Amino acid sequence: MITLNLNVNGKDHRLEIEDHMRLLDVIRGPLGLTGTKEGCGEGECGACTVILDGNAVDSCLVLAAQCEGKKIVTIEGLETADGLDPVQQAFLDNGAVQCGYCIPGMVLSAKALLDKNVAPNDNEIKEAISGNLCRCTGYDKMVKAIKTASEVMQERGEQK
Amino acid sequence: MNTLKSVGQRIQRKDARAKLTGTALYPQDIEMENCVYGATVRSEIPHGYFTLDLTEAEKAPGVIRIFTAADVTGHNVHGVLFKDHEVLCARKVRRVGDPIAFVVAETQAQADDACALVKVSYEPLPAVFDPKEAMKEGAPQVHDGKDNLIYHYKCRRGDVQKGFADSAVVIEREYVSPFVDHVFLQPESGLAYMEEDKVVVVASTQYPHFDQIEVAEAIGWELEQVVILNPVVGGAFGGREDISMQIHLALATIALGRPVKTTMAREESFYAHSKRHPVYMRLKVGAAEDGKLLALEAELHGDTGAYASWAINVMRKAGVHITGPYEIENVYVDSYSVYTNNPYAGAMRGFGATQVPVAYEQHMDLLAEALGMSPYEIRMKNLFRKGSVTANGQVLTDSVPLETCLEILNQAMNGGSEAAGSGRDSSGTGTAAATGAGTSAVPERSVTDNA
Amino acid sequence: MLKRGRGIALSWYGTGYGNGFPDYSVATVELAENGEILLRVGATEVGQGSKTIMPQVCAEVLGVHSDQVHMICEDTREFLDSGTAAASRQTYNTGNAVLKASESFKKALLEEARLYLKLNSTAGLEMEDQKIWLPIFPSRKTTFAELAAHLKSEGRILAVTDSFTAQTIGMNPETGEGVPYWPYTFNAYGTEVEVDTETGRVQVLQAWCVQDVGRAINPDLVEGQIDGGFVMGLGYALYEDLGVKDGIIKNNKFAKYIIPTAMDIPTIHKYIVEDPENTAPYGAKGIGEPTMVPVAPAILNAIYDAIGVRIYELPATPDVVLKAIVADREAKASAKSASEAPSVAAEGAGKNG
Numbered sequence: 001m002i003t004l005n006l007n008v009n010g011k012d013h014r015l016e017i018e019d020h021m022r023l024l025d026v027i028r029g030p031l032g033l034t035g036t037k038e039g040c041g042e043g044e045c046g047a048c049t050v051i052l053d054g055n056a057v058d059s060c061l062v063l064a065a066q067c068e069g070k071k072i073v074t075i076e077g078l079e080t081a082d083g084l085d086p087v088q089q090a091f092l093d094n095g096a097v098q099c100g101y102c103i104p105g106m107v108l109s110a111k112a113l114l115d116k117n118v119a120p121n122d123n124e125i126k127e128a129i130s131g132n133l134c135r136c137t138g139y140d141k142m143v144k145a146i147k148t149a150s151e152v153m154q155e156r157g158e159q160k
Numbered sequence: 161m162n163t164l165k166s167v168g169q170r171i172q173r174k175d176a177r178a179k180l181t182g183t184a185l186y187p188q189d190i191e192m193e194n195c196v197y198g199a200t201v202r203s204e205i206p207h208g209y210f211t212l213d214l215t216e217a218e219k220a221p222g223v224i225r226i227f228t229a230a231d232v233t234g235h236n237v238h239g240v241l242f243k244d245h246e247v248l249c250a251r252k253v254r255r256v257g258d259p260i261a262f263v264v265a266e267t268q269a270q271a272d273d274a275c276a277l278v279k280v281s282y283e284p285l286p287a288v289f290d291p292k293e294a295m296k297e298g299a300p301q302v303h304d305g306k307d308n309l310i311y312h313y314k315c316r317r318g319d320v321q322k323g324f325a326d327s328a329v330v331i332e333r334e335y336v337s338p339f340v341d342h343v344f345l346q347p348e349s350g351l352a353y354m355e356e357d358k359v360v361v362v363a364s365t366q367y368p369h370f371d372q373i374e375v376a377e378a379i380g381w382e383l384e385q386v387v388i389l390n391p392v393v394g395g396a397f398g399g400r401e402d403i404s405m406q407i408h409l410a411l412a413t414i415a416l417g418r419p420v421k422t423t424m425a426r427e428e429s430f431y432a433h434s435k436r437h438p439v440y441m442r443l444k445v446g447a448a449e450d451g452k453l454l455a456l457e458a459e460l461h462g463d464t465g466a467y468a469s470w471a472i473n474v475m476r477k478a479g480v481h482i483t484g485p486y487e488i489e490n491v492y493v494d495s496y497s498v499y500t501n502n503p504y505a506g507a508m509r510g511f512g513a514t515q516v517p518v519a520y521e522q523h524m525d526l527l528a529e530a531l532g533m534s535p536y537e538i539r540m541k542n543l544f545r546k547g548s549v550t551a552n553g554q555v556l557t558d559s560v561p562l563e564t565c566l567e568i569l570n571q572a573m574n575g576g577s578e579a580a581g582s583g584r585d586s587s588g589t590g591t592a593a594a595t596g597a598g599t600s601a602v603p604e605r606s607v608t609d610n611a
Numbered sequence: 612m613l614k615r616g617r618g619i620a621l622s623w624y625g626t627g628y629g630n631g632f633p634d635y636s637v638a639t640v641e642l643a644e645n646g647e648i649l650l651r652v653g654a655t656e657v658g659q660g661s662k663t664i665m666p667q668v669c670a671e672v673l674g675v676h677s678d679q680v681h682m683i684c685e686d687t688r689e690f691l692d693s694g695t696a697a698a699s700r701q702t703y704n705t706g707n708a709v710l711k712a713s714e715s716f717k718k719a720l721l722e723e724a725r726l727y728l729k730l731n732s733t734a735g736l737e738m739e740d741q742k743i744w745l746p747i748f749p750s751r752k753t754t755f756a757e758l759a760a761h762l763k764s765e766g767r768i769l770a771v772t773d774s775f776t777a778q779t780i781g782m783n784p785e786t787g788e789g790v791p792y793w794p795y796t797f798n799a800y801g802t803e804v805e806v807d808t809e810t811g812r813v814q815v816l817q818a819w820c821v822q823d824v825g826r827a828i829n830p831d832l833v834e835g836q837i838d839g840g841f842v843m844g845l846g847y848a849l850y851e852d853l854g855v856k857d858g859i860i861k862n863n864k865f866a867k868y869i870i871p872t873a874m875d876i877p878t879i880h881k882y883i884v885e886d887p888e889n890t891a892p893y894g895a896k897g898i899g900e901p902t903m904v905p906v907a908p909a910i911l912n913a914i915y916d917a918i919g920v921r922i923y924e925l926p927a928t929p930d931v932v933l934k935a936i937v938a939d940r941e942a943k944a945s946a947k948s949a950s951e952a953p954s955v956a957a958e959g960a961g962k963n964g
Contacts, residue, residue: 040865045865095831127873130873133865133870133872135870138837138841138843138879139872139873141834
């Protein structure tokens with residue numbers, strides 16, 4: 001057992017966990033945040049994507065122990081009192097959701113991209129989500145949604 | 161037509177917000193108090209007898225009970241058409257991945273570890289992996305006392321020999337479609353628990369009421385005592401029509417009096433659910449000089465693997481659809497569905513009708529080339545229109561806009577330069593002018609009002 | 612060398628259980644206490660959007676917004692068996708049951724309003740936005756919520772159930788004569804591909820998907836099915852093979868069973884063709900499976916157009932395409948015949964022996 005201190009969705013946590021636990025296990029287990037999904041356990045599908053210190057990562061490939069003192073954002077951390085995150089809203093408005101299982105990971109990969117590069121081109125968008133497998137939507141409406149979110153975020157940035 | 165307020169509108173999906181905020185609960189997201197966890201021991205050989213030695217596994221940390229065929233309280237069977245699956249194999253396995261035992265422990269990790277300690281001794285039997293081989297005399301029998309050939313669809317229309325004799329070109333080819341998987345993103349997961357006198361099973365499915373019937377029969381309870389909950393389904397495509405863990409969970413929770421949960425790893429998921437039927441297709445089509453199809457002969461062999469699932473319906477659909485959407489007077493089709501010791505095949509998006517156009521549509525291009533016609537022309541010559549009769553003798557009376565579809569496609573791809581016909585504006589709204597620029601002059605939404 | 616080519620494919624797909632099987636769907640429309648509508652129907656939501664479109668059908672009949680129609684399909688105690696969410700049958704079959712149940716419910720609700728408003732007949736009563744009123748004498752009016760409260764005071768709930776059974780005829784086992792499916796959904800798809808003749812790699816650059824839908828109940832969802840069906844078909848044509856050998860699945864992990872990512876999608880031009888099916892709810896037919904059916908052949912025909920080599924066994928992975936290119940080159944070089952070299956098919960058949 002080890003002690004782990006990490007910040008998840010803006011909140012500090014101090015947990016006693018087993019050494020071998022993956023970040024995914026800590027998120028879904030002790031933290032009870034089931035929005036992050038397991039799709040393959042081998043870092044191929046991206047359903048477990050979270051944002052770790054600003055980078056989109058497959059949480060099934062990250063040992064929880066590696067996250068000491070780090071900042072993690074899961075899908076539950078996106079909506080605020082002001083409403084849905086621009087990426088979430090854009091997915092909603094563009095009809096980019098079907099079965100939903102890939103969605104939390106997909107949204108976070110998109111958010112990680114836009115937080116670093118608010119005006120990506122099509123290729124940059126597709127590459128950013130290329131590690132998130134989706135079997136239902138064919139990705140097209142997701143790419144459109146991310147473009148929409150980009151426009152909204154740029155507008156908001158300009159209004160500041 | 162324009163007065164509809166709801167139908168035809170881009171209404172926002174009802175379940176999208178929950179999925180986008182992570183609040184939609186798939187079975188793996190549900191935790192229950194006092195819950196125990198199961199893991200399935202599966203066959204590692206494709207065909208053979210087996211015996212189990214549970215002694216070491218039973219002593220493993222956290223193990224509560226290991227369920228085998230003997231623990232099935234009702235009928236040890238399930239299946240969407242034939243009840244040919246065993247809930248837990250009793251003495252014989254017919255495919256790699258056949259469920260042999262269900263290990264229940266205090267934690268998922270303990271159940272998984274104990275699974276590996278279950279000793280299975282196999283006595284392999286000769287196996288068959290090809291449907292044509294499986295149909296031959298003396299082939300290993302996949303199900304005792306049953307012919308490997310489950311189903312034979314026949315279509316006999318007109319006189320194909322005469323049709324071929326009258327044809328300017330006759331082309332025969334073989335095509336193969338392999339084992340393919342649905343790969344829905346959500347791996348199988350489920351829970352079961354008691355609610356007063358009822359057993360409740362939570363698992364993603366395409367047909368909750370059918371699961372209810374299958375569970376009730378396998379556990380030997382009345383239908384009303386079984387409840388199926390289907391909260392959110394993470395994709396299906398035909399892969400969630402067969403029972404996966406529902407019966408194992410029900411048996412375990414009834415026996416142990418505690419909620420039981422199990423979740424499959426992706427590797428197990430690939431083995432647990434059905435596959436697309438591999439189909440071996442032989443297609444022979446004859447056409448006249450002007451491109452009119454005169455005769456079609458097809459032989460389709462579908463490999464349904466070790467269990468039937470939708471074997472009959474799939475190869476029937478394949479047999480019906482192999483003609484393509486074309487008028488052909490002389491048709492001779494045999495479509496077979498056969499057991500082998502491969503992973504079992506069942507429903508998958510298109511269900512037999514997806515495999516066959518790999519044959520019939522490539523064949524149309526082959527014929528077109530042999531006759532010096534374009535792919536567009538030969539299809540225009542033969543496609544179904546309102547009033548067309550299919551090879552089964554069915555009259556297509558309504559909603560047959562194939563010609564419109566092909567015209568729109570042609571315009572969209574070629575700017576109408578290849579259009580055969582009067583250049584009728586099929587879009588109803590946009591222009592259909594042949595610009596020859598190769599860009600799409602057709603609006604993305606085309607409405608044909610046939611009122 | 613990079614070579615481009617274009618190909619087309621038509622397809623058809625018969626929806627429903629078919630072949631004379633009693634393809635039966637049933638739905639119940641119920642007035643909730645707050646005046647909104649409960650739609651109890653087993654049209655399982657698997658991601659395709661049935662939980663959105665069935666309320667749209669019901670809402671259309673009752674003149675409410677689909678936000679006021681709440682569909683229940685998760686607990687077997689709460690709705691009747693309406694058959695499987697498969698065979699692309701829900702829109703047509705269960706949509707029809709929802710349509711009929713909604714129409715029957717509307718009649719029943721108007722009758723309740725008649726009684727409540729003490730009128731001779733339902734003639735002239737209008738229903739819109741959860742309100743029912745008599746235009747010729749507007750003070751005779753009520754609301755869904757008011758009626759619900761009234762019913763509750765009498766210890767009653769208004770719930771109307773209706774059903775639809777599809778028409779097919781079991782085929783003669785010797786001749787195949789019969790009506791195996793009804794309705795059929797049709798389409799015409801085209802693709803433009805680029806083949807790298809050095810590596811055998813095929814990329815789909817553009818796609819044109821002309822889809823017969825009867826009626827698009829929700830165009831967003833129809834487009835979603837076309838997009839998703841296309842990409843699944845692309846994977847089927849170019850990447851996917853479980854690699855089953857002697858009963859063992861060699862490719863049972865994502866690292867080996869390759870499905871398309873966002874990097875693989877072409878520009879997809881979508882065309883929705885509405886030629887209503889008269890026996891369908893608002894003319895709508897099922898499209899969940901049809902959208903995948905013509906994709907692989909459209910890609911295979913495009914590959915032939917690009918490199919003059921035909922692939923007879925799926926998937927057309929780079930090694931398969933490269934082998935076919937080499938075999939074709941050798942066959943042409945030895946000047947055997949001008950017709951298609953069948954060597955690929957034979958080789959393919961041999962693989963599974």
